[in-house]
Amino acid sequence: MPAYPVCTETVYTETGGLAIWVAISSVLLAGIVFLLPVAVLFAVLVGGGTTPGKAGQPPSQWIALTKAAALTCKTPTGTKPALAPVLLAIGDVESSFGESTLPGVRSGHNSAGAEGPMQFLPSTFAYYDHPVPSDTAMTPFQPTAQILPGGIGIGIPQPESPYDVIDAVYAAARLLCSNGYAAGLPSFAIYAYNHSAQYVNDVLGMARIFSKQYHI
Numbered sequence: 162m163p164a165y166p167v168c169t170e171t172v173y174t175e176t177g178g179l180a181i182w183v184a185i186s187s188v189l190l191a192g193i194v195f196l197l198p199v200a201v202l203f204a205v206l207v208g209g210g211t212t213p214g215k216a217g218q219p220p221s222q223w224i225a226l227t228k229a230a231a232l233t234c235k236t237p238t239g240t241k242p243a244l245a246p247v248l249l250a251i252g253d254v255e256s257s258f259g260e261s262t263l264p265g266v267r268s269g270h271n272s273a274g275a276e277g278p279m280q281f282l283p284s285t286f287a288y289y290d291h292p293v294p295s296d297t298a299m300t301p302f303q304p305t306a307q308i309l310p311g312g313i314g315i316g317i318p319q320p321e322s323p324y325d326v327i328d329a330v331y332a333a334a335r336l337l338c339s340n341g342y343a344a345g346l347p348s349f350a351i352y353a354y355n356h357s358a359q360y361v362n363d364v365l366g367m368a369r370i371f372s373k374q375y376h377i
Contacts, residue, residue: 217258219249219253219375223330226327227244227245227252227334227377230331230334234337234342241347241372242372246367246368246371246375247337247350247351248333248337249367250364250368251351252330254360254364255278256277256278256280276324277324277325278326278330279323279330281329281333283323286321289332289339336350
């Protein structure tokens with residue numbers, strides 16, 4: 162096929178007009194695609210959490226754990242809901258506080274590749290899996306370790322794992338803190354955890370229930 166010279170002029174013919182219209186339409190479509198997720202997030206921020214999800218019954222160990230993990234994130238005064246009940250809500254939504262028998266909760270991964278009670282993708286967990294305090298396990302999930310007041314204990318140091326409840330909850334706290342909670346933006350933080358407006362609404366609604374029930 163012969164090479165055609167590049168034309169730098171605008172030719173106002175029927176074909177040229179059609180080409181211009183197609184180009185304009187493409188730009189408009191690209192703008193809509195770009196703005197759609199922004200609009201969804203705006204809707205979450207304006208009305209987020211108005212429809213509470215069905216909150217489960219968190220084990221006392223989870224309440225103590227989420228409160229401890231939430232302390233690693235300094236949030237502006239008055240941030241509502243607080244981080245601890247949001248961690249509880251995510252634990253409930255993702256795995257029924259680690260009690261779910263679905264694939265990926267206790268071993269392996271689900272169809273999306275998520276692992277553990279907080280359902281992390283391996284790459285995301287690796288980014289936020291900094292050691293928990295003293296790099297030890299908490300006794301509610303490690304029965305052979307020494308129990309300390311408040312349900313927190315000290316166990317044998319071990320590598321971080323998305324299946325370890327403590328590691329997973331602390332990693333979730335860091336993810337949420339880094340993606341909005343430290344700036345007092347819970348909705349943004351939860352949306353970063355799962356890009357779904359319905360997910361944000363459910364988590365915020367359940368978090369408010371937990372906050373009221375357990376005064377956290």
